[in-house]
Amino acid sequence: MPSTAAPRQQPQRRAAIVVRRVREAMLRLVHPAEARVSPDGRAVAVTAAGPEGVELVLTPVPAVLRDDGEAEAAPPVLLPPPRSAAPAHRHSPRWLPDSRTLLHIAEPAGPTPAPARLDALDTTTGAVRSVATAPGAVEELLVSDDGRQALLLCAEDGAERDGMNLGLPVRLGAAPVPERFAPGTGRRSLHLVDLANGTMCEAGPAGLTVWNVAWRGGTTAVATVSEDTLPAGYYGARFAALDLNARTSRTLYEPEGQLGAPALAADGRLAAVCEGISIVAGRPVVIDPVTGRTEVVPGVEDATWLQFDGSAADDRPGSLWFAGWDGTGSRVGRAGRSLWSGAVTLSGAAFQPALSLSADRRIAATVLDAPGRPAEAVVARTGGPDAWNWLPVTALNTSAGSPLAEIRTEETTWSASDGRTVGGLVLSSGSPTGPRPLAVLVHGGPAWLWSAGYAPGDVLGLAPALAAAGYLVLLPNPRGSSGRGLDHARAVVGDVGGADLDDVLSGVRHLVDTGLADPDRAAVLGHSYGGFLAALAAMRTDVFRAAVVVSAPTDWLSFTHTSNIGGGYDRTYRIGSGSGSTDDRAGLIARSPVFAQGGGGTPTLIVHGSADRVTPVGQAHELYRSLLRTGRAPVELYVYPDEGHEFTDGSHILDAAARVEEWLAAHLGTGAATAALPRPTAVPGDASPEPIPGTASPVGPEGAAPRAPSGTTSPGRSGSAAPPPTAVPQGSEQ
Numbered sequence: 163m164p165s166t167a168a169p170r171q172q173p174q175r176r177a178a179i180v181v182r183r184v185r186e187a188m189l190r191l192v193h194p195a196e197a198r199v200s201p202d203g204r205a206v207a208v209t210a211a212g213p214e215g216v217e218l219v220l221t222p223v224p225a226v227l228r229d230d231g232e233a234e235a236a237p238p239v240l241l242p243p244p245r246s247a248a249p250a251h252r253h254s255p256r257w258l259p260d261s262r263t264l265l266h267i268a269e270p271a272g273p274t275p276a277p278a279r280l281d282a283l284d285t286t287t288g289a290v291r292s293v294a295t296a297p298g299a300v301e302e303l304l305v306s307d308d309g310r311q312a313l314l315l316c317a318e319d320g321a322e323r324d325g326m327n328l329g330l331p332v333r334l335g336a337a338p339v340p341e342r343f344a345p346g347t348g349r350r351s352l353h354l355v356d357l358a359n360g361t362m363c364e365a366g367p368a369g370l371t372v373w374n375v376a377w378r379g380g381t382t383a384v385a386t387v388s389e390d391t392l393p394a395g396y397y398g399a400r401f402a403a404l405d406l407n408a409r410t411s412r413t414l415y416e417p418e419g420q421l422g423a424p425a426l427a428a429d430g431r432l433a434a435v436c437e438g439i440s441i442v443a444g445r446p447v448v449i450d451p452v453t454g455r456t457e458v459v460p461g462v463e464d465a466t467w468l469q470f471d472g473s474a475a476d477d478r479p480g481s482l483w484f485a486g487w488d489g490t491g492s493r494v495g496r497a498g499r500s501l502w503s504g505a506v507t508l509s510g511a512a513f514q515p516a517l518s519l520s521a522d523r524r525i526a527a528t529v530l531d532a533p534g535r536p537a538e539a540v541v542a543r544t545g546g547p548d549a550w551n552w553l554p555v556t557a558l559n560t561s562a563g564s565p566l567a568e569i570r571t572e573e574t575t576w577s578a579s580d581g582r583t584v585g586g587l588v589l590s591s592g593s594p595t596g597p598r599p600l601a602v603l604v605h606g607g608p609a610w611l612w613s614a615g616y617a618p619g620d621v622l623g624l625a626p627a628l629a630a631a632g633y634l635v636l637l638p639n640p641r642g643s644s645g646r647g648l649d650h651a652r653a654v655v656g657d658v659g660g661a662d663l664d665d666v667l668s669g670v671r672h673l674v675d676t677g678l679a680d681p682d683r684a685a686v687l688g689h690s691y692g693g694f695l696a697a698l699a700a701m702r703t704d705v706f707r708a709a710v711v712v713s714a715p716t717d718w719l720s721f722t723h724t725s726n727i728g729g730g731y732d733r734t735y736r737i738g739s740g741s742g743s744t745d746d747r748a749g750l751i752a753r754s755p756v757f758a759q760g761g762g763g764t765p766t767l768i769v770h771g772s773a774d775r776v777t778p779v780g781q782a783h784e785l786y787r788s789l790l791r792t793g794r795a796p797v798e799l800y801v802y803p804d805e806g807h808e809f810t811d812g813s814h815i816l817d818a819a820a821r822v823e824e825w826l827a828a829h830l831g832t833g834a835a836t837a838a839l840p841r842p843t844a845v846p847g848d849a850s851p852e853p854i855p856g857t858a859s860p861v862g863p864e865g866a867a868p869r870a871p872s873g874t875t876s877p878g879r880s881g882s883a884a885p886p887p888t889a890v891p892q893g894s895e896q
Contacts, residue, residue, distance in 0.1 A: 177631040177832065181823040182816060184565045184627035188617050189213060189812050192558040195253070196511040197539035199527035200261040203228060203520035205285065206527045206555050207255035207264055208539045209511070213812070215271055216251035218264070220285055221555045223525060223541050250279070254300065254511065258309040258357075259521075262286055265293070265312060265357075267300045275333040280312065280355060294360045297353060299332040306379030307428060312355040313365070313377050313406075321348035322726040322775060324393040325606070325690060326441070326513070329726070329776035329807030348391045352383070354406060365406035373399050376424035376433065381407045384414070384433040384451070386421045390730075393776075396420065397730030401435050403451045414449050415456060419652070420734070425468040425482070434459075434468045434482055439651050440609035440734060442466070443487050443514065443644040461498045463647040464488065466514035471523065485515040485528075487645040490573060490587055490614045494526070494550070502550035505573070506532035507613040519544070527555075531615045533571035536560070566617050568592075569626045573614075574636075576672035584665045585646070586638035587612050588673070589629035598634040599683035599832050600673060601625075602706075604666060606690030608642030608658075609651050621689040622712060622769070622809065622818055631823070632832070634679050640665030640695075656736040658691075659698045659753050666695060667705055682707065683830040687822070689713055690777065690807065694755060697785055700766050701758035708829035709766045710822050713807050715777050716785040717757075718750035726775045756788040763794025767825040769818050771805025796829075 192212030199206050208219040250268035257264055264283040270276040278296040280303070283289075298316030305312050317323070319334040320341070331348075352366035352375065366372050370387045373396050377383035383404040388395035401415040401424070414433065415421075422442030425434040433451055438444025443466050446459040465486035485494045485508060492515045493503035508528045510516025518527045526544050530552055531537035536559035540552040568591050575585040590598070603621045605612055612618060618625045618637060629635045639645060640662040642654030654662050666686070673679035685708040688696030693714025700709035715721045718737050722728040733740040738749040751757050766789055770782035782799055789797040800821060802814045809815050826832060 175827065177827060178820065178823050180565070180631040181624075181627040181819055184630045185623060185816055185819045187564050187566055188619070188623050188626070189815065191536065191617065193537055194219075194529045194539045194556055194558060195509075195513075196255070197527040197529050197541075197555075198255045198257060198518045199223065199520050199525050199541065200257045201259055201521040202261040203522065203525035204261065206518075206539055206541060207257065207266075207285075208529075208556055209253045209255060210556075210558055211253075212558070215249075216253050216269075218252045218255055218266060218283075219539075219556060219558070220264075221539065223527075223555065224553055227525060227541060227543055227553065252281070254303045256303050256305045256312075258282075258305060259307070260309065263309075265303065265305060267296070267303060268292075275335055277334050280314065282357070293357060294355050294362050297362070297364075298334065298351075301350065302375060304375065304377045306377070308379055310357055311379060312357055313375070313383070314353045314355060314362075315350060315372055315375055316353055317350045318348060321350060322392050323806075324396070324727060325776040325807040328810065329771075329774045331775065346391060350391070352385075352404070352406065365404075365409065367402070367404055367411040368409050370411060371395060372404075374422060374424055375404075376426040377406075378426050378428055378430070380430075381405055382426075382430050382451075384424050384426050384435075385411075386424065386435070387411055392726050392730075394725075394727045394730030397440075397727070397734045401433075401449070403433070414451060414454065415447065417447075419444070423466055423468050425470055427470045432470065434470070436465050436468060438464075438609065438644075438648055439655070440731070441514075441607055441644070443609065443651070444648050446482060446484060448482065459484075459498045462486070462495065464644050464651075466512070467510065467516035469517070469519065483517070483519065483523075485517050487515060487611060487613065489585065489645050490612060490639070492613070501544070504532075505614045506530055506535075507615045509537075526550075528552075530554075533569070533614055533616060534567060536566075536616045565630050566626055569629050571614060574669075574672070576669055578641075578661065578665045578668045580661065580664075582641065582661075582665070584638065584640055584668065586636060586669060587614065587618075588678075589618075589625055589635040589637065590633075591630050592632065594634075594678070597674075597677055597680035598632065599826075599830050600636065600670065600679035600681075600685070601628045601633040601826065602636045602638065602666060602670060602684065602686045603628075604638065604640075604686065604688035604692030604695045605643070606688075606692045607644075608640070608654055608662065608691045609644055611639050611644045612637035613645070621687050621692065621710075622815060622822065624687065624819060624822060627819060628823075628826075633826075634673065636669055636673060636679075638666050638669045640669075642691075654735065658735050658737055659695065663695050663698055663702075666699070667703065670705060681705075683832060685709065685826050685830055687712070691715070697755035697766070698758055700761065700764035701755050701789075702760040704762050704764070706764050708826050709764045710769065710825065711766060711782075711785060712769045712818075713771060713774055713777050714755075714781065714785070716781045716788075717754045719747055719754065720784065721777070721781065722750060724778045724780060756784050761794075763792065765796040765825070765829045766798075767822060768797070768799040769822070770799070770801050771807065771809060772801050772803050773805060774807045776807045798825075 194208045196209040249271040254267045268281045269278045280293045282291045298318045302315035317332045321332040350371045354365045371391045373386040375385040386399040388399040402411040419439040423436040434448045436444045443464040448457045465484040467485040469483045471481040488503045491505040492508040508515040527541045530540040538554045539556040542552045605620045642662045674681045686696045686706045687710040689712040693711040697711045738746040786799040
């Protein structure tokens, strides 16, 4: 419910008003998180996540794209919750071969977490049948080709989640007191469900954690697996063939980096997986499960989704469909060649480019997000003269009158100090009259990217808000980012905070040299790994007049021992040697912002969630105290209760955005600062704000393989107004 506390009065500056107005508009967006076309190509099921929760939308494929010549179907319908069940957040739609029955996950929407259900919806009558109760948080739902079985990938109660999933533990009920930590707890396992009678049995390999899986039915699956149950274990995961009856595994492929987006041919003769780094966008590797022969599909970089053609005759490496990043946009291809690319973001349940194809592969569905165009589900033909002409099939959002519609997005490139070409996006609004104050927002990952979209959500979703308020906003994709090939993404290995930081600083010089940015009014802001770079820039250089560090790792030595990805992430990026030796510790310390020197002092605002287990809140306290003790510049820390790696509470997001704007105004001279900031009320009509994919992008040093979220509800949230953050202003260490 909205806060009942009377806000303190303060001068209303235009920039502050604009920032709040834009962030409120972003919180009102309904984000289509996933679009699944029916096997017959006649309908699309869409997961819609918005302020009121997560629902399914059923919409027809336009008749102009179909070959059956039938009249247009009924307009899109928001499917109501079952009359016989409590309200639920419904997601992960999966069609059965009859193109009538839609499996999905239903998570109870009450204030206390509860086990999810596997439900079956008859899309003709609207009847819903509960098939089974899930034994954990469902992170993937697969359906056999014959429609008789389902396979659930479930995380048990207490399982740790990576930053892609808020960095909060799985909760199937109230948090235990005390909370137990022990080897082998928090597993992710597979469970087979008979869809006719609802019987369920565990089918995953005994003693192993499954991170992602591909399966077409029967007793064989392929998956990435590890012994370690923590998200850190993902970084050492291997690709294995699973016997679901015997619950055994056989290693097929030991990667150089990390693996994601597995695929399996219809007859099981071939498997495929993307090999990349951290948040996987990489090169498709096709594997023969019998002989072990591997083949890298040539000409494909930054792939994030794979699927074999349907017939056995076509199941060869050349038949593999893929979707992935292309610069700041997306592309789709087959047989190693590109079929379509564009300066837009295509996405699926893992927030990365993905498609859903009809059984005959003639119709594709996805979610499309682009500058000036809010995210909506779209469909297209895959062949013929009108191939890949995306047509929207939902209208969940309207840009009419939205301040987001006024934002301009342009691509830009520059040369780094070593001559490498670096790119990114520049956001602005209005008519420039001279050099503008500059806000550089650095994304997390680092194997993530700023992609072309309507409302970029990383770094508290501040990019469009600051652009609307008059800032020139630079969204750089330095080395380490996706979208420029795997070699570009791996270029940061062994050099975190080195050449990638120079790439960011070179982007500032580029905008200053072109006369667009004012060098005396520049700020750097970053989230997660981007916050790490922002903190380094503040400590090492005098380029920026203000810095904002959000949910960032600041001490790699303590990080490796306290983060739920510690020991995996740091080894992947070779921040230390991983040996535990004195030299290893020295390497971790040398790249930690808390020990960095060189700058004269940059005013730094630190924002963190108290419940973050990817970058534990101690990382924020370490940076705060390190800066405080140097005494070179103002520093403040705000810790928000119950927030994880990404903020999900609407009132917290608005509060943090206001504090950031206030900090920039005070230290860049872009407006009159005020001494105190009242806590904003909750978003109107949103008594219990839910996570909104797209307003809080999945980024950070989490790096675990992207997975369909276990719903998009906020674990542990209640309907009461969120408490304010704990403020730690300069001069107070307690």
